[in-house]
Amino acid sequence: MPKLYKFLSVFRTGAVNAASGSAYAEFGNTKVIVSVFGPRESKKAMMYSDIGRLNCNVSFTTFATPIRGQGSDHKEYCAMLHKALEGAIILETFPKTTVDVFALVLESSGSNSISECVAGDLPVVISCASLALADAGIMMYDIVASVSVSCFNKNLVIDPILEEEIGQDGSLMITCMPSRYEITQLTVTGEWSTTKINEGMQLCLDACAKLAKIMRSCLKEVASDSQE
């Protein structure tokens, strides 16, 4: 069975000096910058809260897709990113305050416009965001890694590119904390058989573990550099 590992990834922390923490990720054709601000004062209108708040935003540049877009926010991604990270962050460590996670997709994995953007970018945004959170020193239970798999012609393809996603029968995205073996987000779309979905999930979890290893080594590198 052909399994495509496209781990040609670049992870770098400290991309934006103005932020408390930040990360840049390049994965296939997707290029993302995530900045983390805070913990800082919540908006005035917010109710009192014992635990911290997480505020997420994902936007695209006008040149992220081959056809020039509007560079607008992506509401669905904002919500997905929030849900994917919420479970991993120890919100009790910053009561009454808000941590802002802002992502900018510099280049998308290549569909024609943002409205038809496929699952390709979201895993990169999520993984990059967790790295940025770690860089900002926000307490998390574990690093969050995210990977998607496409099923087409009875084959499973990890980290699908656009052409593969167009012809796919179904797609699966897992966001997990590999060292705890816990899943924070799981989305399944399209047509899957039970055996395939089991296989796909195992594939995703293995890939997440590998991805987390790369991310962790990136953080360690920075930490050892700063010690010297």
Place this chain on the structure above:
Amino acid sequence: MGLPNVSEDLSSEVEVDAFKRIFPLRYFERHLAESIRADGRPLGKARETSIFLGAVAFANGSALVKIGSTTMLTAIKMEIMTPSLESPDEGCLDWLLLVGPLMSIDFHMPPICSPIVRPGRPAEASPMVSKQLSNTISSSRMIDLKELSLVSGKAAWMAYLDIYCLDADGALFDAALLSAIAALSHLQIPSIAMNDDGKIVLVSDEDGQKRAQEPVNKEKRKLTLRSIPFSLTCILHKNYILADPTAEEESIMETHVTVVLDTSGQLISLYKPGGPVLAYTSAIQDCAALTRQRVKELNNFLDKANSAMEV
């Protein structure tokens, strides 16, 4: 006069970081008195600058520019404007074609770039920088817009310049202008052809061999850039002139002067948007002198980046 004395007394006791937080202006003035900046630079020196061309895949021209931590990414996309066959002379498109080739310049400050920008609320500075950029680029006559024209009355190029601030650490206009002109110097105008219906279409690289279509301009080409504008922003504070300020310096000392000169040293524009310090002619002249040096430096950087692309 209670406050300054307090700071004098405290300065020997408290740590540097605390002193900086409590008396930011004092902290900077103490450095200035020693003719040095808080980040170790001499007063008139700009930060380290780098230009990287061709950073964006889906663009006809692009550049990533860093001045210190301030980072700007510019991408230019070219689009062909043609009137629809049903209503060839209607609406704004017709107007576009009459005026000829156009350029739209947008400066974006996404929330990632600075803690003061929040999603949904555009940053105060961004429309101002946008306007300043369009004014500078159009009034410098750096581009002969005729070079962008296609078939008069039938089609014209529309150039979309999108400048994204990825990291905001002062001197935003300088970095934005540098990245815009760097992207323009990298811009390749795509080759186009007229098809059988008389419509203008892009020639993609793949079907370059089968030239059934009549080519309008055969090859990809670059723009000729005449007199490129470069800028330098300075802060005026008391008698001091600080070139290329960081965000921190900008927030504490509020009088800015931006001088834009072209490569031959001609003045293109001068901005002094208010501020508590009134500028004397001599101060403006000093700023212009600093800019003149900076223009040479930046022109060198741009040449180097362009020749690196050709190799």
